[in-house]
Amino acid sequence: MVHPSLTNKETTEDKFSKIKPLYNPNEAVIEASRCLFCHDAPCITACPTSIDIPMFIRQIMTKNTKGAAKTIFTQNILGKSCGDVCPTSVLCEGACVYHHLNEKPIEIGRLQAYATNDAIENNIKFFEKGETTNKKVAVIGGGPAGLACAHELTVLGHAVTVFDANEKAGGLNTYGVAPYKFSNKDSEKEVKYISNIGFEIKTSTKVITEGKSTDNKVLLSDLEKNYDAIFIGTGLGKTKSTGITGENLKGVYGATEFIYDLRKKEQRIDPGKSVVIIGGGNTGIDAAVESALLGAEVTMVYRRSENELNAYDFEVQHAREKGVKFLFLSSPVEIVGKDKVEGIKFIKNTIERTKSNTKSKPEIKPVTGTEFIINCDRVIIATGQEKQVNFLNGIQNLKLEAGKIVINKDFQTSNAKYFAGGDCINGGKEVVNAAADGRDAARGIHKFLMKGK
Amino acid sequence: MADLTTNFAGIKSPNPFWLASGPPTNTGYQVMNAFRAGWGGAVWKTLGVPIANVSSRYGAVSYKNNRIMGFNNIELITDRSLEVNIREMKEVKEKFPNHAVIASLMFETKEEWHDCIKKCEDVGVDGFELNFGCPHGMCERGMGSAVGQNPDVCEKITSWVMEKATKPVIVKLTPNITDITKAALAAQRGGANAVSLINTINSVTGIDLDRMEPRPIVDGLSTHGGYCGPAVKPIALNMVSEISNHPDFKLPISGIGGIETWQDAAEFILMGATSLQICTAVMHYGFKIVIELKEGLSNYLDSKEVKSITELSGKAARKVKKWEQLDLNYKVIAKINSDKCIGCQLCYIACEDGAHQSIAINPDSRIPIILKDKCVGCNLCSLVCPVEECITMTKIETGKGKLFWADHPANPINQKATASR
Numbered sequence: 001m002v003h004p005s006l007t008n009k010e011t012t013e014d015k016f017s018k019i020k021p022l023y024n025p026n027e028a029v030i031e032a033s034r035c036l037f038c039h040d041a042p043c044i045t046a047c048p049t050s051i052d053i054p055m056f057i058r059q060i061m062t063k064n065t066k067g068a069a070k071t072i073f074t075q076n077i078l079g080k081s082c083g084d085v086c087p088t089s090v091l092c093e094g095a096c097v098y099h100h101l102n103e104k105p106i107e108i109g110r111l112q113a114y115a116t117n118d119a120i121e122n123n124i125k126f127f128e129k130g131e132t133t134n135k136k137v138a139v140i141g142g143g144p145a146g147l148a149c150a151h152e153l154t155v156l157g158h159a160v161t162v163f164d165a166n167e168k169a170g171g172l173n174t175y176g177v178a179p180y181k182f183s184n185k186d187s188e189k190e191v192k193y194i195s196n197i198g199f200e201i202k203t204s205t206k207v208i209t210e211g212k213s214t215d216n217k218v219l220l221s222d223l224e225k226n227y228d229a230i231f232i233g234t235g236l237g238k239t240k241s242t243g244i245t246g247e248n249l250k251g252v253y254g255a256t257e258f259i260y261d262l263r264k265k266e267q268r269i270d271p272g273k274s275v276v277i278i279g280g281g282n283t284g285i286d287a288a289v290e291s292a293l294l295g296a297e298v299t300m301v302y303r304r305s306e307n308e309l310n311a312y313d314f315e316v317q318h319a320r321e322k323g324v325k326f327l328f329l330s331s332p333v334e335i336v337g338k339d340k341v342e343g344i345k346f347i348k349n350t351i352e353r354t355k356s357n358t359k360s361k362p363e364i365k366p367v368t369g370t371e372f373i374i375n376c377d378r379v380i381i382a383t384g385q386e387k388q389v390n391f392l393n394g395i396q397n398l399k400l401e402a403g404k405i406v407i408n409k410d411f412q413t414s415n416a417k418y419f420a421g422g423d424c425i426n427g428g429k430e431v432v433n434a435a436a437d438g439r440d441a442a443r444g445i446h447k448f449l450m451k452g453k
Numbered sequence: 454m455a456d457l458t459t460n461f462a463g464i465k466s467p468n469p470f471w472l473a474s475g476p477p478t479n480t481g482y483q484v485m486n487a488f489r490a491g492w493g494g495a496v497w498k499t500l501g502v503p504i505a506n507v508s509s510r511y512g513a514v515s516y517k518n519n520r521i522m523g524f525n526n527i528e529l530i531t532d533r534s535l536e537v538n539i540r541e542m543k544e545v546k547e548k549f550p551n552h553a554v555i556a557s558l559m560f561e562t563k564e565e566w567h568d569c570i571k572k573c574e575d576v577g578v579d580g581f582e583l584n585f586g587c588p589h590g591m592c593e594r595g596m597g598s599a600v601g602q603n604p605d606v607c608e609k610i611t612s613w614v615m616e617k618a619t620k621p622v623i624v625k626l627t628p629n630i631t632d633i634t635k636a637a638l639a640a641q642r643g644g645a646n647a648v649s650l651i652n653t654i655n656s657v658t659g660i661d662l663d664r665m666e667p668r669p670i671v672d673g674l675s676t677h678g679g680y681c682g683p684a685v686k687p688i689a690l691n692m693v694s695e696i697s698n699h700p701d702f703k704l705p706i707s708g709i710g711g712i713e714t715w716q717d718a719a720e721f722i723l724m725g726a727t728s729l730q731i732c733t734a735v736m737h738y739g740f741k742i743v744i745e746l747k748e749g750l751s752n753y754l755d756s757k758e759v760k761s762i763t764e765l766s767g768k769a770a771r772k773v774k775k776w777e778q779l780d781l782n783y784k785v786i787a788k789i790n791s792d793k794c795i796g797c798q799l800c801y802i803a804c805e806d807g808a809h810q811s812i813a814i815n816p817d818s819r820i821p822i823i824l825k826d827k828c829v830g831c832n833l834c835s836l837v838c839p840v841e842e843c844i845t846m847t848k849i850e851t852g853k854g855k856l857f858w859a860d861h862p863a864n865p866i867n868q869k870a871t872a873s874r
């Protein structure tokens with residue numbers, strides 16, 4: 001394709017086009033040739049799935065793109081989505097030695113996406129179903145953790161069925177991450193590529209702890225009867241409530257639910273006119289950018305100062321570039337409106353940094369008499385996701401800590417038959433962590449099932 | 454500002470940078486553009502007996518994403534008529550009387566040589582270069598490198614030329630020879646006023662792996678070509694120094710082979726050249742590079758407080774010695790500047806797997822540790838280190854006097870001497 005800058009033609013810009021566009025072969029080789037091929041490379045250590053980065057980059061450089069894809073998938077079968085969505089500047093690229101030369105780090109994520117894209121587009125298979133062990137494993141949740149686990153289990157010879165409540169598998173890759181990183185089509189292709197090895201995915205099938213199995217529900221106790229081991233990769237739940245009045249008004253959304261809707265309808269949603277986002281994390285930023293891209297006026301309000309934002313710097317910067325305004329040191333008091341949102345009342349805060357809490361976030365103190373109202377027609381609450389405590393409590397002897405499933409080094413839970421990984425054990429990290437957990441949990445399950453064999 | 458004007462064996466030019474004989478000097482149009490851009494001289498594309506060219510003609514070697522590390526061609530001498538070339542030379546000389554126009558020639562018979570020399574002198578060329586170097590196409594017909602490789606033929610043809618020529622004559626040498634000094638001395642015996650080197654090196658640049666055909670591909674086939682460009686510089690530098698160091702060799706040397714930057718030019722001068730010729734770099738980047746070449750070289754001369762190229766010439770060549778003249782007691786070891794180190798550990802793995810296991814991983818940081826007692830001072834780590842001047846080789850005082858191979862205990866001669874005692 002001719003680069004747009006080389007032609008005089010006007011191009012209609014797709015607002016949700018990739019922020020990390022796919023390299024063409026020439027770009028990939030040029031970028032790959034910059035890599036120094038470090039010994040015991042720090043980028044590998046920084047990758048949660050320990051991909052042999054210098055090796056796959058060298059393979060791209062020598063135009064052995066297929067070999068590069070194999071190197072990546074051997075460690076991380078979600079290598080494509082990771083290349084597209086990983087916050088690389090705090091992971092692999094953040095560790096690249098080029099930083100010490102004050103030079104741009106190698107664009108590892110984009111190179112990874114380039115190599116894996118080739119394999120997915122051409123359906124190049126690197127792994128075979130292992131020799132059967134006659135063991136059956138149920139995987140609850142078809143997100144990154146569940147898919148990585150199912151794939152590795154299949155390689156190891158176990159018969160795997162994945163159950164997912166959603167219409168489509170992929171978890172938050174399909175219903176959560178920003179579409180300008182990973183589109184619905186990308187996710188669909190990835191799921192298909194991974195499951196091609198030969199495991200079943202039952203979508204629109206929710207696993208329940210009470211009641212009885214139906215067409216779109218399956219009772220946990222039935223799974224226990226029919227499977228030798230169970231992997232829990234259920235992620236997190238709904239957006240946490242803030243408990244302020246007015247949360248039930250029309251026009252108030254939870255960030256996760258708003259994004260779920262956006263992804264499901266492939267961005268064909270009404271974004272509202274003026275939107276206030278409450279929160280300071282990456283999910284809030286995503287909701288803010290998505291609303292802004294769709295044409296809304298967006299203000300993101302955070303109760304502490306910019307220093308304490310949970311969101312990554314590069315995400316905040318991206319949001320500012322897209323026109324999102326930020327307001328700090330303000331807590332929501334009440335959402336106002338008759339039957340739909342008309343505005344939201346805040347109170348100003350001061351923050352106190354005491355010596356004792358240098359590590360944790362500083363305390364906030366509301367300043368009386370500083371209330372003010374921002375008029376808006378939509379409020380998106382982005383104050384974090386709940387844990388799936390109700391569901392998890394329905395599993396016998398499953399130990400939780402702050403709503404997170406407790407596991408041992410084999411990713412086995414306190415109930416020996418159950419293993420777990422992903423957001424449900426770490427409280428919400430990245431796709432790449434879920435991919436690492438899923439893979440390693442599969443190895444734990446294998447060890448458990450093959451004991452004495 | 455240092456003086457760049459050049460008088461090379463009587464050929465005068467505003468600066469030492471000449472276009473080497475090749476595609477950039479195909480036409481008067483190009484040579485005039487080159488002079489306007491700042492080039493000091495041009496060695497015209499070789500004139501000679503009629504030929505025809507194939508297509509394609511060029512091949513190249515890339516290193517990672519760097520294009521044309523090395524270049525190769527299977528082109529012959531000019532494919533335009535002698536009349537057209539002579540007429541254009543005349544036009545150039547009329548417009549640029551102070552720039553050097555050198556006619557490169559390659560003929561078979563004495564009459565042909567004499568005839569062309571006369572024609573060229575009549576239009577005012579400043580000198581001649583005898584192409585005894587082209588490694589393909591012409592040598593099969595007893596010309597080009599077939600002459601350069603045979604010192605007697607080289608001497609004979611040079612002497613034919615000297616009978617007729619009144620302008621300075623440069624003999625261009627081929628590197629496709631075991632001992633370049635033999636050819637240089639033959640040219641001197643034949644009466645030449647100078648030599649230039651190197652012409653291109655026999656080569657096959659690569660193979661199309663899909664078609665399994667060597668490059669450049671001519672209807673599925675290929676032939677060996679002449680290699681030039683940055684990759685050949687080390688070979689050329691060595692050959693220039695060999696000639697310039699030869700006690701019997703007295704003529705000026707025009708340095709050619711892989712010159713692209715002022716540093717390359719300075720290196721050739723330090724090895725004994727007093728004029729410089731460039732072909733591939735111009736084919737890659739065009740005439741404009743001469744601006745940087747001149748300015749860079751001039752600044753270098755100034756920084757070294759050297760007033761002219763002649764003053765600089767040969768300073769490094771004198772330091773090229775035989776291996777047995779090197780001091781075996783001189784010792785350097787590697788030293789890492791931890792402020793510069795970026796922790797890539799390339800030095801570690803290079804020394805560990807490819808050299809002398811003299812670098813250790815540091816348990817506390819990514820900055821490796823040089824094992825002073827094991828380092829043999831080979832340089833490898835400093836060469837692989839991606840950071841400029843991060844690993845330096847530092848001199849170690851051994852407290853021992855100089856020791857040469859002749860006196861070294863490991864030398865079998867000395868062992869025999871000890872045994873017989």
Ligand SMILES: Cc1cc2nc3c(=O)[nH]c(=O)nc-3n(C[C@H](O)[C@H](O)[C@H](O)COP(=O)(O)OP(=O)(O)OC[C@H]3O[C@@H](n4cnc5c(N)ncnc54)[C@H](O)[C@@H]3O)c2cc1C
Nearest residue numbers: 141143144145164165171172207235422423429430431434
């Ligand atoms: C808005 C948003 C943006 C994000 N952006 C990024 C990003 O840019 N980069 C990045 O690396 N990470 C990002 N993340 C985090 C990342 O998406 C998660 O860390 C990752 O998806 C976790 O994978 P998982 O498999 O543990 O859970 P999930 O992806 O949440 O998958 C869980 C799956 O389990 C299914 N499930 C749950 N309960 C049941 C049940 N009872 N029965 C059947 N199925 C069930 C769900 O339907 C879902 O498909 C983002 C998260 C959010 C919320």
Ligand SMILES: Cc1cc2nc3c(=O)[nH]c(=O)nc-3n(C[C@H](O)[C@H](O)[C@H](O)COP(=O)(O)O)c2cc1C
Nearest residue numbers: 473474475499526584652681682710711731732733
């Ligand atoms: C395409 C091409 C054609 C050449 N033709 C001639 C020629 O006709 N006569 C000649 O003496 N040298 C010829 N040469 C050799 C160059 O003059 C020069 O000696 C050689 O290329 C090394 O210099 P460089 O590395 O700067 O190119 C040619 C080189 C190239 C690349």
Ligand code: SF4
Nearest residue numbers: 047082086091092109
């Ligand atoms: S998976 Fe993510 S962190 Fe690991 S190398 Fe790839 S892009 Fe980097």
Ligand code: SF4
Nearest residue numbers: 035036038043096097
């Ligand atoms: S740290 Fe950077 S340069 Fe080194 S291997 Fe990794 S990507 Fe390449």
Ligand code: SF4
Nearest residue numbers: 794795797798800838
């Ligand atoms: S090669 Fe240079 S930069 Fe890399 S670890 Fe060694 S000293 Fe440091």
